[in-house]
Amino acid sequence: xxxxxxxxxxxxxxxxxxxxxxxxxxxxxxxxxxxxxxxxxxxxxxxxxxxxxxxxxxxxxxxxxxxxxxxxxxxxxxxxxxxxxxxxxxxxxxxxxxxxxxxxxxxxxxxxxxxxxxxxxxxxxxxxxxxxxxxxxxxxxxxxxxxxxxxxxxxxxxxxxxxxxxxxxxxxxxxxxxxxxxxxxxxxxxxxxxxxxxxxxxxxxxxxxxxxxxxxxxxxxxxxxxxxxxxxxxxxxxxxxxxxxxxxxxxxx
Numbered sequence: 001x002x003x004x005x006x007x008x009x010x011x012x013x014x015x016x017x018x019x020x021x022x023x024x025x026x027x028x029x030x031x032x033x034x035x036x037x038x039x040x041x042x043x044x045x046x047x048x049x050x051x052x053x054x055x056x057x058x059x060x061x062x063x064x065x066x067x068x069x070x071x072x073x074x075x076x077x078x079x080x081x082x083x084x085x086x087x088x089x090x091x092x093x094x095x096x097x098x099x100x101x102x103x104x105x106x107x108x109x110x111x112x113x114x115x116x117x118x119x120x121x122x123x124x125x126x127x128x129x130x131x132x133x134x135x136x137x138x139x140x141x142x143x144x145x146x147x148x149x150x151x152x153x154x155x156x157x158x159x160x161x162x163x164x165x166x167x168x169x170x171x172x173x174x175x176x177x178x179x180x181x182x183x184x185x186x187x188x189x190x191x192x193x194x195x196x197x198x199x200x201x202x203x204x205x206x207x208x209x210x211x212x213x214x215x216x217x218x219x220x221x222x223x224x225x226x227x228x229x230x231x232x233x234x235x236x237x238x239x240x241x242x243x244x245x246x247x248x249x250x251x252x253x
Contacts, residue, residue, distance in 0.1 A: 023179045023248040025049075028208075031070045031246075037175065040089040042082075047180035047206070050075070050086055052095055056170035060144040060159040063100040063173040064115065071208025071245050074102030075147070075174035078120035086174060087152035098146035098155065100173035105130075106143040106159060116178065117205045123154070130156035146171055181207025183242035183250045192232050200240070201227040207244035214241045 028049060029039065037051040051072065057063055064074050077083045090099065102115035109132065114120060126148070132141040142156035161168035181204050188199035203226075204211045213226045218237045222230055230238075241251045 022243075024246050025179075028071075028177055028179070028246050032072070032177070035066065035070045037070070037072075038093065040086065040093055040174075042085050042089045044085060045082060047178060049177040049179060050089065051175050051177070052090060052093065052099060053173045053175060054095075056172050058161055058168040058170050060100055060104075060157075063171070064102065067173065067175040070177075072175040072177045073116045074100050075176050076102050076114045076116050076118045076120065077122065077124070077147075078118060079122050080124065083122070083124050083147075083152060087147065087149070090147075090174065091149060095172065096149050098148050098157075098169070098171050100171050101145050101147050101154070102176075103145040103154070104143055104159070105156075109141070109143075112145075116176070124152065126151075126153045126155050129154065132156060147174060177208060177246075178206040179246070179248045181205065181211070181242055181244050181248050181250045183211075183213075183240060183252050185238075185240045185252055194232050194234055196232050198230050198232055199227045200230050200238070202240050202242060204242045204244070204250070207242070207248050207250070208246050210245060212243045214243070215239070216241070 032039070032051050036055055037053050040050040040052060042050040053063065053066060055066070067074055075086065077086065103112055104115070105112045107113065130142065130145070142158055144157060144159045145154045146157055147154055157169065183202050183204045185200065185202045192198055200215060202213045212224065214224050215222045215228055215230070216239045217233070237253065239251055239253045241249060243249045
C-alpha cells in the first residue's frame with residue numbers, strides 16, 4: 001500500500017458563491033461598453049450578465065467574433081423563463097427586429113448546438129421553423145438562428161448571405177457573459193505508483209477565455225497550467241483552480 005497511489009474520482013465542488021464573489025464585474029461592464037455592447041436588465045440569473053450589440057451585421061460569424069473578443073458568446077437560452085426574461089428586457093431597452101443568438105446546425109444539418117457548449121433541449125421556434133430554406137442568397141441553407149423581437153420566438157436564417165448586393169437582412173445580437181465557470185480536470189491515469197508522473201489537464205466551460213489553472217496538493221502549490229506533469233506521492237488531495245479573464249473562478253478536487 002505504501003508504494004501505491006490512487007487518483008480518486010473527481011468530485012465537483014459547489015463554488016457558485018465563490019465564483020461570483022471573485023468576478024470583476026466592473027471590468028466586464030467596462031469591456032462590454034468599450035466594445036459597443038449595451039446592458040440588459042435580466043433579473044433572476046446570477047450566473048450570467050446579458051447585453052445586446054446594436055451594431056447590425058448580416059454575418060452571424062461576425063456577430064459571434066465581436067462577442068468572443070470580450071469573452072462573451074451569442075445568447076444561449078435553456079428554458080422558457082430565461083427566453084422570456086431576455087426578450088422582455090430587450091423590448092424594454094427599445095430593441096427591435098431580429099437578433100442573432102448562439103444556436104447553429106452548421107456542423108450537422110438538423111443537429112442544433114449552442115456555442116457555449118450548453119446541453120439545453122429547450123427550443124422556441126416559430127411555427128414551421130426551422131425550415132432550412134435554400135435560395136440564391138445561400139446554397140448551404142439556413143444554419144443559424146435569430147430571436148424575433150415581435151414575439152420572442154426563433155427563426156433559422158442564413159449565417160452569411162452570399163450576395164450582399166441583394167441587401168440581406170441585418171441583425172443586432174444578443175450576448176451572454178457567463179460568470180460561473182465550470183472546470184473539469186482529468187488525469188492521464190486513474191492509478192499509478194508513487195514516484196511515477198501523472199499528466200494533469202483541465203478544461204473549462206461557462207466562463208470567459210482565456211483561463212489559467214493552478215494546481216495544489218492540499219494547501220501546497222504543485223504548479224500551474226494545463227497540461228501539468230505531477231509526480232505521485234502517498235498523501236494526495238489534488239485541487240485545480242480555474243480563473244477566467246475577468247477573475248471568475250471555479251475549483252475541483
